[in-house]
Amino acid sequence: MINLFSFSLQLNGFPMKEAEVELNRILSLSDADFEKNVLEKKRDIVEYHLKLNKSYQEFVGGNHFQNWNELPVMTKKEFQKPLKERLSQGFTPKSVYVNKTSGSSGDPFIFAKDKFCHALTWVNIINRFGWFGIDFNSSLQARFYGIPLDFIGNKKERIKDLLSNRYRFTIFDLSDTILEKVLKKFQNKKFDYINGYTSSIVLFAKFLQKKNVVLTTICPTLKCCVVTSEMLFENDKLLLEKQFGVPVVNEYGASELDLIAFQNPNGEWQINSETLFVEILDEDNTVLPNGTEGRVVITSLYNKAHPFIRYDIGDVGILDERSTVKKPLLKKLIGRTNDIAVLPSGKKSPGLTFYYVTKSIIEDDGNVKEFIIKQTKIDTFDIEYVSEMELTEMQIQNIEKAITTYLESGLTFSFSRKEKLERSTSGKLKQFVSMVK
Numbered sequence: 001m002i003n004l005f006s007f008s009l010q011l012n013g014f015p016m017k018e019a020e021v022e023l024n025r026i027l028s029l030s031d032a033d034f035e036k037n038v039l040e041k042k043r044d045i046v047e048y049h050l051k052l053n054k055s056y057q058e059f060v061g062g063n064h065f066q067n068w069n070e071l072p073v074m075t076k077k078e079f080q081k082p083l084k085e086r087l088s089q090g091f092t093p094k095s096v097y098v099n100k101t102s103g104s105s106g107d108p109f110i111f112a113k114d115k116f117c118h119a120l121t122w123v124n125i126i127n128r129f130g131w132f133g134i135d136f137n138s139s140l141q142a143r144f145y146g147i148p149l150d151f152i153g154n155k156k157e158r159i160k161d162l163l164s165n166r167y168r169f170t171i172f173d174l175s176d177t178i179l180e181k182v183l184k185k186f187q188n189k190k191f192d193y194i195n196g197y198t199s200s201i202v203l204f205a206k207f208l209q210k211k212n213v214v215l216t217t218i219c220p221t222l223k224c225c226v227v228t229s230e231m232l233f234e235n236d237k238l239l240l241e242k243q244f245g246v247p248v249v250n251e252y253g254a255s256e257l258d259l260i261a262f263q264n265p266n267g268e269w270q271i272n273s274e275t276l277f278v279e280i281l282d283e284d285n286t287v288l289p290n291g292t293e294g295r296v297v298i299t300s301l302y303n304k305a306h307p308f309i310r311y312d313i314g315d316v317g318i319l320d321e322r323s324t325v326k327k328p329l330l331k332k333l334i335g336r337t338n339d340i341a342v343l344p345s346g347k348k349s350p351g352l353t354f355y356y357v358t359k360s361i362i363e364d365d366g367n368v369k370e371f372i373i374k375q376t377k378i379d380t381f382d383i384e385y386v387s388e389m390e391l392t393e394m395q396i397q398n399i400e401k402a403i404t405t406y407l408e409s410g411l412t413f414s415f416s417r418k419e420k421l422e423r424s425t426s427g428k429l430k431q432f433v434s435m436v437k
Contacts, residue, residue, distance in 0.1 A: 005165065009119065014119040023120065026274045027127075027274065038277060042299065045301055045304075048088070052089040053088040059078060069286075073311075074312065079110075083112060087306060091304075096112040096306075108371075111255075114303060114305035114306075120275055121275065128272075132223060132249060134192060140167065141165060141194075142191040143168040146197075167191070173349065175347050175348060176207060179207040183208070186215060187219065193222065193225065195228070196227070197227070198229065198236070201240065202236045203340070205239050205244065208244075215246075216246060224248070224249055225240055225247070225248045225249065232248075247265075252333060257276060257298055257313070259272050268329050269329060269331070269333075270329060273327065278297070280293075280296065282294050282295070290319045291319070292318065297310050316333075340434065341353065341434055342436060345408055347408060354373055357373075367388050368385055372433065374432075379412055382413075383414070385417055391415060
């Protein structure tokens with residue numbers, strides 16, 4: 001069978017074969033050589049950006065560094081200026097992979113990866129899924145993700161789904177009527193694995209529980225379920241395993257970086273040490289010992305187009321005491337939960353639905369710095385944002401139109417521009433909060 005998924009990436013200029021060679025080289029290293037490799041890659045990426053990235057030079061305050069621990073910590077605010085000002089010398093927006101972050105932490109921005117770095121991201125993801133017998137080129141995926149509803153965006157995603165051997169379920173409406181149709185699809189298709197937003201998949205499992213159905217009894221080809229983008233609570237994991245009848249794998253990633261951690265077959269949350277360097281820091285940017293709770297700060301070791309060096313992702317976590325340089329383990333991640341929006345029609349939509357709404361307010365001029373959406377009543381949403389300029393009437397109408405498209409009509413919105421937004425005790429800004437019980 002032709003490796004359609006890898007071939008399509010190669011065709012789009014992503015050097016998959018070269019990335020595969022590099023990943024195999026890293027994986028074959030002994031513990032001691034792996035540690036040396038990480039030190040070299042850390043030094044190389046910093047020296048590269050200090051020499052060839054004007055934005056990073058200005059941020060560090062020079063073009064030399066002595067001590068890794070003295071390098072300043074980057075936050076999302078550093079990236080809220082036009083992309084072309086942040087790219088390294090020799091790269092243009094057309095020569096790199098460009099995307100937008102989901103804004104799930106409330107700080108959206110546009111980012112870039114050079115093509116080799118992006119290919120390495122995919123090769124690493126393919127490797128991790130392989131732990132559970134999943135082959136991206138042949139295994140059929142049941143995908144619980146959002147999708148753009150505009151014609152061109154929708155068609156692009158559908159083509160990607162075709163090339164990636166996946167069937168996408170809509171997550172914008174997860175009412176019982178829709179979930180009944182989802183169940184029928186599992187009866188008729190030989191799915192190998194489920195992948196998608198935690199909250200959407202949990203809603204499906206609760207529906208199966210209500211019907212007293214174990215998914216593998218009607219879809220025996222199912223091998224595992226991979227949840228991502230939102231917190232997976234232990235009781236939800238137990239529910240998923242019971243109702244699906246397969247192992248549930250917890251994935252933690254960030255689109256601007258890579259796969260950050262992926263649960264291995266031994267149930268450990270193994271950090272991606274091949275392409276990233278993960279640190280846990282305190283409020284003074286001091287590295288904390290394993291077993292201590294602190295800020296998750298990550299360095300992308302391969303991204304030459306755009307620096308992510310000691311980048312505070314906005315999450316709080318704990319590294320396991322058993323961690324080694326080659327095999328660091330994430331003991332706990334604190335945050336990344338999203339509420340479910342229950343609407344007047346009875347429709348239920350996960351908080352990450354707002355990812356598709358926020359695309360309409362994210363512009364590459366960095367105007368909107370932060371935002372949160374609060375559901376104050378079943379039909380009322382307050383949108384609070386921090387920006388240099390007030391949103392125009394046209395922008396507000398576009399946001400309202402987008403929310404109506406993705407959710408339903410008859411909803412009420414209020415917009416308020418703030419100096420700063422309220423944060424949780426962990427310092428995390430939740431993009432969507434429902435106050436409706």
